[in-house]
Amino acid sequence: MSKIIKTRGIIxxxxxxxxxxxxxxxxxxxxxxxxxxAKGCRRPRSKLCGTMERLNLNEIIFYKREEKDxxxxxxxxxxxxxxxxRNDPQRMNAGLVLSEFFEKTxxxxxxxxxxxxxxxLFLRRLQTIEPxxxxxxxxxxxxxxxxxxxxxxxxxxxxxxxxxxxxxQSKTDFSALGGGVVCNRxxxxxxxxxxxxxxxxxxxxxxxxxxDGNNIVCEEMHILVPEYIFHQFGxxxxxxxxxxx
Ligand SMILES: [Zn+2]
Numbered sequence: 344m345s346k347i348i349k350t351r352g353i354i355x356x357x358x359x360x361x362x363x364x365x366x367x368x369x370x371x372x373x374x375x376x377x378x379x380x381a382k383g384c385r386r387p388r389s390k391l392c393g394t395m396e397r398l399n400l401n402e403i404i405f406y407k408r409e410e411k412d413x414x415x416x417x418x419x420x421x422x423x424x425x426x427x428x429r430n431d432p433q434r435m436n437a438g439l440v441l442s443e444f445f446e447k448t449x450x451x452x453x454x455x456x457x458x459x460x461x462x463x464l465f466l467r468r469l470q471t472i473e474p475x476x477x478x479x480x481x482x483x484x485x486x487x488x489x490x491x492x493x494x495x496x497x498x499x500x501x502x503x504x505x506x507x508x509x510x511x512q513s514k515t516d517f518s519a520l521g522g523g524v525v526c527n528r529x530x531x532x533x534x535x536x537x538x539x540x541x542x543x544x545x546x547x548x549x550x551x552x553x554x555d556g557n558n559i560v561c562e563e564m565h566i567l568v569p570e571y572i573f574h575q576f577g578x579x580x581x582x583x584x585x586x587x588x
Pocket of ligand 1: 501502503504505506525526527528529
């Protein structure tokens with residue numbers, strides 16, 4: 344039995360298939376991440392031509408079959424191609440960081456409205472945010488995506504033994520492997536010493552509060568977030584982070 348589904352979705356990634364087709368990984372608003380086969384869409388005259396560009400927000404129609412994990416795309420209409428990202432490599436690459444994260448961490452078919460909403464709002468605002476704030480904006484949203492995945496860093500006290508951590512000191516030890524702040528008895532090889540103010544900013548990010556980050560916070564997140572992702576998501580590396588400016 345197949346069921347016709349109409350939904351909104353953001354194209355996370357694509358890979359060419361045969362001469363004129365491609366597979367697309369799509370994060371949809373109400374069917375989680377799915378993989379679709381867009382037959383013939385690379386032909387110039389195809390009605391699907393241009394719809395499967397990465398980061399496009401489309402309305403798509405596909406036939407869902409319970410026994411399959413790839414669905415045939417029937418139709419697609421672009422709702423928003425986030426044109427201001429496409430004309431600006433710095434913004435485009437920033438957008439691809441979150442899409443790479445979701446592409447590599449979301450299981451197929453797992454219902455996930457929060458991730459969809461996060462990337463949609465992220466891409467929309469990324470078009471107009473000041474260039475100097477783009478990097479921090481990416482890390483803020485990446486940390487929120489990590490929290491949605493259920494792997495939020497533990498910041499209340501030592502993640503290993505529960506001892507109180509004194510945030511009045513200027514520096515705090517954060518263990519990427521342990522998954523949060525640690526006391527000096529629970530030091531390990533993945534500990535990064537960060538400003539206590541960076542921990543406070545992370546707390547504000549998870550509470551959805553407005554944050555006031557500076558360059559030092561941004562530099563620390565540039566080290567801490569990739570390390571954290573590497574240790575908490577099975578040695579995952581986000582290649583797009585290398586080009587984040
Ligand atoms: Zn401890």
